[in-house]
Amino acid sequence: MSLTLTIKLHLASPPHFGLTHANKGTTCKTKTFSNTKVGAKPIYSATPLITPLCRVKPRVQCGGMVIKSSLIEPDGGALVDLVVPECVRSSKIVEAEILPKVQLTRIDLEWVHVVGEGWASPLRGFMREDEYLQSLHFNSLRVKGGSVVNMSLPIVLAIDDETKGRVESATHVALVGPDGDYVAILRSIEIYKHSKEERIARTWGTTAPGLPYVEEVITPAGNWLIGGDLEVIKPIKYNDGLDNYRLSPKQLRNEFDKRQADAVFAFQLRNPVHNGHALLMNDTRKRLLDMGYKNPILLLHPLGGFTKADDVPLDVRMEQHSKVLEDGILDPETTIVAIFPSPMHYAGPTEVQWHAKARINAGANFYIVGRDPAGMGHPTEKRDLYDPDHGKKVLSMAPGLEKLNILPFRVAAYDTKENKMAFFDPTRAQDFLFISGTKMRAYAKSGENPPDGFMCPSGWKVLVKYYESLQAEEASQQPVLSST
Amino acid sequence: MSLTLTIKLHLASPPHFGLTHANKGTTCKTKTFSNTKVGAKPIYSATPLITPLCRVKPRVQCGGMVIKSSLIEPDGGALVDLVVPECVRSSKIVEAEILPKVQLTRIDLEWVHVVGEGWASPLRGFMREDEYLQSLHFNSLRVKGGSVVNMSLPIVLAIDDETKGRVESATHVALVGPDGDYVAILRSIEIYKHSKEERIARTWGTTAPGLPYVEEVITPAGNWLIGGDLEVIKPIKYNDGLDNYRLSPKQLRNEFDKRQADAVFAFQLRNPVHNGHALLMNDTRKRLLDMGYKNPILLLHPLGGFTKADDVPLDVRMEQHSKVLEDGILDPETTIVAIFPSPMHYAGPTEVQWHAKARINAGANFYIVGRDPAGMGHPTEKRDLYDPDHGKKVLSMAPGLEKLNILPFRVAAYDTKENKMAFFDPTRAQDFLFISGTKMRAYAKSGENPPDGFMCPSGWKVLVKYYESLQAEEASQQPVLSST
Numbered sequence: 001m002s003l004t005l006t007i008k009l010h011l012a013s014p015p016h017f018g019l020t021h022a023n024k025g026t027t028c029k030t031k032t033f034s035n036t037k038v039g040a041k042p043i044y045s046a047t048p049l050i051t052p053l054c055r056v057k058p059r060v061q062c063g064g065m066v067i068k069s070s071l072i073e074p075d076g077g078a079l080v081d082l083v084v085p086e087c088v089r090s091s092k093i094v095e096a097e098i099l100p101k102v103q104l105t106r107i108d109l110e111w112v113h114v115v116g117e118g119w120a121s122p123l124r125g126f127m128r129e130d131e132y133l134q135s136l137h138f139n140s141l142r143v144k145g146g147s148v149v150n151m152s153l154p155i156v157l158a159i160d161d162e163t164k165g166r167v168e169s170a171t172h173v174a175l176v177g178p179d180g181d182y183v184a185i186l187r188s189i190e191i192y193k194h195s196k197e198e199r200i201a202r203t204w205g206t207t208a209p210g211l212p213y214v215e216e217v218i219t220p221a222g223n224w225l226i227g228g229d230l231e232v233i234k235p236i237k238y239n240d241g242l243d244n245y246r247l248s249p250k251q252l253r254n255e256f257d258k259r260q261a262d263a264v265f266a267f268q269l270r271n272p273v274h275n276g277h278a279l280l281m282n283d284t285r286k287r288l289l290d291m292g293y294k295n296p297i298l299l300l301h302p303l304g305g306f307t308k309a310d311d312v313p314l315d316v317r318m319e320q321h322s323k324v325l326e327d328g329i330l331d332p333e334t335t336i337v338a339i340f341p342s343p344m345h346y347a348g349p350t351e352v353q354w355h356a357k358a359r360i361n362a363g364a365n366f367y368i369v370g371r372d373p374a375g376m377g378h379p380t381e382k383r384d385l386y387d388p389d390h391g392k393k394v395l396s397m398a399p400g401l402e403k404l405n406i407l408p409f410r411v412a413a414y415d416t417k418e419n420k421m422a423f424f425d426p427t428r429a430q431d432f433l434f435i436s437g438t439k440m441r442a443y444a445k446s447g448e449n450p451p452d453g454f455m456c457p458s459g460w461k462v463l464v465k466y467y468e469s470l471q472a473e474e475a476s477q478q479p480v481l482s483s484t
Numbered sequence: 485m486s487l488t489l490t491i492k493l494h495l496a497s498p499p500h501f502g503l504t505h506a507n508k509g510t511t512c513k514t515k516t517f518s519n520t521k522v523g524a525k526p527i528y529s530a531t532p533l534i535t536p537l538c539r540v541k542p543r544v545q546c547g548g549m550v551i552k553s554s555l556i557e558p559d560g561g562a563l564v565d566l567v568v569p570e571c572v573r574s575s576k577i578v579e580a581e582i583l584p585k586v587q588l589t590r591i592d593l594e595w596v597h598v599v600g601e602g603w604a605s606p607l608r609g610f611m612r613e614d615e616y617l618q619s620l621h622f623n624s625l626r627v628k629g630g631s632v633v634n635m636s637l638p639i640v641l642a643i644d645d646e647t648k649g650r651v652e653s654a655t656h657v658a659l660v661g662p663d664g665d666y667v668a669i670l671r672s673i674e675i676y677k678h679s680k681e682e683r684i685a686r687t688w689g690t691t692a693p694g695l696p697y698v699e700e701v702i703t704p705a706g707n708w709l710i711g712g713d714l715e716v717i718k719p720i721k722y723n724d725g726l727d728n729y730r731l732s733p734k735q736l737r738n739e740f741d742k743r744q745a746d747a748v749f750a751f752q753l754r755n756p757v758h759n760g761h762a763l764l765m766n767d768t769r770k771r772l773l774d775m776g777y778k779n780p781i782l783l784l785h786p787l788g789g790f791t792k793a794d795d796v797p798l799d800v801r802m803e804q805h806s807k808v809l810e811d812g813i814l815d816p817e818t819t820i821v822a823i824f825p826s827p828m829h830y831a832g833p834t835e836v837q838w839h840a841k842a843r844i845n846a847g848a849n850f851y852i853v854g855r856d857p858a859g860m861g862h863p864t865e866k867r868d869l870y871d872p873d874h875g876k877k878v879l880s881m882a883p884g885l886e887k888l889n890i891l892p893f894r895v896a897a898y899d900t901k902e903n904k905m906a907f908f909d910p911t912r913a914q915d916f917l918f919i920s921g922t923k924m925r926a927y928a929k930s931g932e933n934p935p936d937g938f939m940c941p942s943g944w945k946v947l948v949k950y951y952e953s954l955q956a957e958e959a960s961q962q963p964v965l966s967s968t
Contacts, residue, residue, distance in 0.1 A: 399626075
């Protein structure tokens with residue numbers, strides 16, 4: 001099965017949300033919308049996953065100003081927003097036209113999206129060598145004033161020898177999207193060696209062949225990295241019917257503020273939600289209420305960038321998630337579903353830090369971490385690539401994440417006595433059935449139903465339909481044996 | 485050539501230097517010597533490398549008390565010293581006899597030496613998993629109070645399945661040296677998986693076969709690591725004629741204080757000293773004087789633990805260094821030569837942090853770093869394993885090393901116009917001759933003299949003699965062809 005995620009740039013003018021921009025020297029005096037206007041033109045209206053905006057009176061009202069959030073502070077103190085104001089967009093395109101060009105892949109574009117919206121705050125572009133080395137060696141960056149922010153994955157842009165030769169004498173370059181449009185300008189560039197082997201070894205803790213991100217992104221990439229400050233020419237859109245769910249950290253923060261959240265707990269996932277997950281999320285909310293929080297909001301935050309071929313594709317997952325909310329397994333009143341635009345590395349303990357750090361920037365002060373986060377099987381050995389406990393251990397000790405509350409995942413399994421997903425009780429272990437992802441896929445592929453109570457039936461149907469379509473596709477691709 | 489370093493445990497009672505010990509619950513009331521007594525019984529008298537102790541009046545006098553150093557603070561605030569006081573030694577041996585035993589290799593013993601003397605302060609033993617993971621992922625440890633100390637290499641003790649089965653139910657274990665004597669007790673043990681592939685990948689940034697430390701230590705090691713707090717039963721001695729040079733961090737700090745050093749600059753090396761090194765060290769002293777320091781002291785600090793087979797062995801290097809001081813190339817009045825007992829990893833940017841951090845604990849506040857520190861050729865590709873500039877870049881950004889002044893190495897080469905080693909002048913590049921280690925070894929092996937002024941003649945003779953002995957040894961090991 002190949003990756004079905006399609007990425008297209010939206011060339012038509014997207015709505016402007018009146019957000020202020022941190023770009024130096026590019027302030028606009030026109031077209032500043034008030035937040036009321038944002039509310040009046042909800043971007044989420046096409047979806048049942050998020051309760052309508054402005055239902056709860058915003059705590060902070062302002063006209064044309066950034067809402068001052070009382071949520072957890074973004075890394076570096078201020079949320080980075082590198083998308084240039086609409087008023088200067090055309091002049092940036094004119095400038096891009098005369099700059100040397102660097103061609104982006106679809107996954108490069110995902111990173112422009114991620115960095116441009118501030119998920120990696122305070123990072124303001126693709127890493128220069130100092131940042132790359134700190135990320136590789138220390139999983140963190142030292143920022144002005146001496147404090148440290150977490151940054152466990154190198155966020156870099158690779159170029160080949162030909163491109164290097166063409167752009168290295170320039171100060172700024174234009175980044176060209178996969179569809180040929182100008183995506184961004186990269187300023188004050190720095191070109192340095194792409195130490196692929198070292199990058200892979202230090203990020204994944206292995207250099208074994210078969211790591212999905214390595215094979216898809218790093219191996220085919222050029223031998224140079226180009227760092228610099230990003231100016232994103234317009235918001236990145238994919239036109240896949242899911243753009244409304246791609247809320248930026250700023251939009252999420254506004255939403256949390258409007259809902260008067262006093263705690264935000266994030267759940268990162270790249271799999272369908274079963275009732276064990278739901279139990280965990282509902283239990284977390286209960287624990288937060290017990291701790292004295294009045295209105296904890298769940299950020300159910302599926303990863304939307306590159307995933308490996310045998311993961312369930314984003315559109316199927318989103319449909320499945322919507323059923324979980326429609327069925328009331330999760331409460332839409334206290335849940336926001338949005339897409340995290342990052343590509344997946346499958347780098348276990350190193351990557352889970354990135355997943356958590358990015359959610360701080362989106363306003364989450366609690367992060368749920370499970371068994372073997374961002375892990376996978378070892379590509380060449382019959383074992384997990386990472387010790388399943390290392391993810392949460394590393395996360396709990398990671399530099400720059402001290403302000404985040406880590407909530408370890410309690411193990412849920414199917415309780416055959418109660419016929420529902422429940423927290424595993426070791427005193428009656430024999431009553432519990434562990435349904436792994438592989439097992440779940442096997443059920444869905446065979447059309448067999450999992451035990452009652454494993455997943456809401458409408459969500460389960462989404463999966464069955466997906467695997468049926470896959471099998472139909474595979475069958476149609478079987479080579480026809482020529483008769484002899 | 486095989487490694488010629490021999491390690492033997494000194495079973496006879498070594499002199500006691502009246503140092504106080506940090507071991508909990510093991511204070512001695514007897515046999516506390518004053519520092520004057522240490523001076524009266526100099527351990528360095530057999531060597532011309534260090535000027536006699538007490539030549540300069542100690543700044544701080546005390547009787548039976550630890551000298552309060554005004555030097556840079558050790559990591560964690562207090563220098564760790566895990567060697568138990570002599571008065572409790574015999575009772576520790578009695579205890580060790582009844583504990584489950586863990587057999588040490590020669591290199592394990594070097595690590596007991598390193599940790600026991602406080603080079604790795606505030607580390608108090610072999611790493612438990614929390615420390616191991618922090619070291620692997622962040623090159624640093626968070627300590628009580630939230631501050632961070634550098635710790636780039638995992639300092640761990642591996643055991644095999646059989647040993648694990650034998651000791652895992654115990655709380656404490658006895659560590660047995662290669663010669664069968666009780667070396668230490670490891671308390672409150674924790675056993676966890678030895679994730680060899682991950683350890684290698686994250687430490688070296690490669691998993692290519694042929695890394696010396698990996699082949700010598702990690703590959704043959706067991707699949708488990710055992711962490712715990714060390715109590716070292718007696719100071720580690722090697723009885724190779726060089727123990728007098730193995731000054732502990734505490735002894736070095738005392739020595740710096742006695743010399744009234746107001747700056748200590750450390751030079752880590754595992755090679756013979758040529759006049760380019762000497763130029764650099766002398767120039768550094770001059771720069772420190774220009775900066776206003778009154779008495780900068782050089783710590784010339786050859787690494788004394790495991791080195792790869794084609795490095796010059798420690799005893800030869802020490803003899804060569806002694807000639808450099810005898811010949812006045814370096815000034816004995818302002819130089820201390822001592823042996824750094826750590827084994828070598830050849831892990832480039834990761835290891836140079838360890839080299840620097842350990843010297844902070846010994847009192848150095850300046851650290852000289854050159855091109856490609858702790859680097860080597862890639863074991864399977866025709867290139868340096870590390871970018872030669874990464875070492876000093878990583879060092880300058882490393883967490884926990886902020887208090888250390890990093891002095892980048894200026895490139896010295898042989899000036900064919902002046903017939904001496906000089907700082908490379910790019911405006912007349914053609915006048916300079918770069919004599920690499922390989923080239924130097926080729927000269928020494930062939931008996932050919934390097935250009936005048938490359939190295940002091942008496943030091944050069946030491947190397948020639950060594951390579952001659954090697955060749956003689958090789959010749960004697962040639963298989964004799966039987967006549968037909």
